[in-house]
Amino acid sequence: xxxxxxxxxxxxxxxxxxxxxxxxxxxxFYGLSWxxxxxxxxxxxxxxxxxxxxxxxxRFSSFLSRSDSYGYLLLQELQMKDSASYxxxxxxxxxxxxxxxxxxxxxxxxxxx
Amino acid sequence: EAQVTQNPRYLITVTGKKLTVTCSQNMNHEYMxxxxxxxxxxxRQIYYSMNVEVTDKGDVPEGYKVSRKEKRNFPLILESPSxxxxxxxxxxxxxxxxxxxxxxxxxxLTVL
Numbered sequence: 001x002x003x004x005x006x007x008x009x010x011x012x013x014x015x016x017x018x019x020x021x022x023x024x025x026x027x028x029f030y031g032l033s034w035x036x037x038x039x040x041x042x043x044x045x046x047x048x049x050x051x052x053x054x055x056x057x058x059r060f061s062s063f064l065s066r067s068d069s070y071g072y073l074l075l076q077e078l079q080m081k082d083s084a085s086y087x088x089x090x091x092x093x094x095x096x097x098x099x100x101x102x103x104x105x106x107x108x109x110x111x112x113x
Numbered sequence: 114e115a116q117v118t119q120n121p122r123y124l125i126t127v128t129g130k131k132l133t134v135t136c137s138q139n140m141n142h143e144y145m146x147x148x149x150x151x152x153x154x155x156x157r158q159i160y161y162s163m164n165v166e167v168t169d170k171g172d173v174p175e176g177y178k179v180s181r182k183e184k185r186n187f188p189l190i191l192e193s194p195s196x197x198x199x200x201x202x203x204x205x206x207x208x209x210x211x212x213x214x215x216x217x218x219x220x221x222l223t224v225l
Binding site (some may be wrong): 042044050087089093095103105 | 128161163169171172219
């Protein structure tokens with residue numbers, strides 16, 4: 001079967017670094033995306049890893065290890081506005097020429113002063 | 114402005130009264146999808162569409178229908194809504210296979 005695990009809540013101090021882990025068990029895996037969602041808002045795309053390794057976009061970085069079925073999102077120099085829910089989303093091949101993007105339950109990040 | 118537009122944004126209806134939530138994107142995206150979001154359950158995919166006239170079931174398709182007659186539109190149809198379909202619904206689209214979805218602002222549906 002398929003499974004997707006990420007911590008439900010994380011608290012970190014403003015200015016610090018936080019890592020949100022994601023482990024998955026899926027068939028047809030092709031890449032891992034990360035999304036941010038503020039309360040009352042829509043999810044917004046942060047990053048995508050198609051290959052193993054680290055992708056950096058400003059204060060955010062994302063890592064993927066296909067062999068370990070594991071990825072993480074790293075947020076540096078935390079700001080209060082980073083308080084939000086973060087979702088890892090494996091992309092799956094689901095048939096001939098077809099694909100899906102499934103989402104975990106999300107990690108609620110609280111940044112405290 | 115590139116966007117995904119959903120309507121209505123808020124709706125309160127009663128059990129059994131058919132309703133349609135519209136979704137339109139102006140980015141010429143081939144891929145479109147519907148998700149529902151419920152507390153503690155994250156985002157769950159209802160239906161998705163790879164292109165015009167091609168639709169597939171997601172993880173929670175029961176009680177929903179979709180159609181993709183035009184590239185830009187992907188309406189979600191609830192033929193006979195029930196209270197367990199009370200949820201926040203998101204439409205999303207993407208161009209190709211790159212993991213980047215563009216989401217609409219969401220439609221909050223309450224079924225009494």
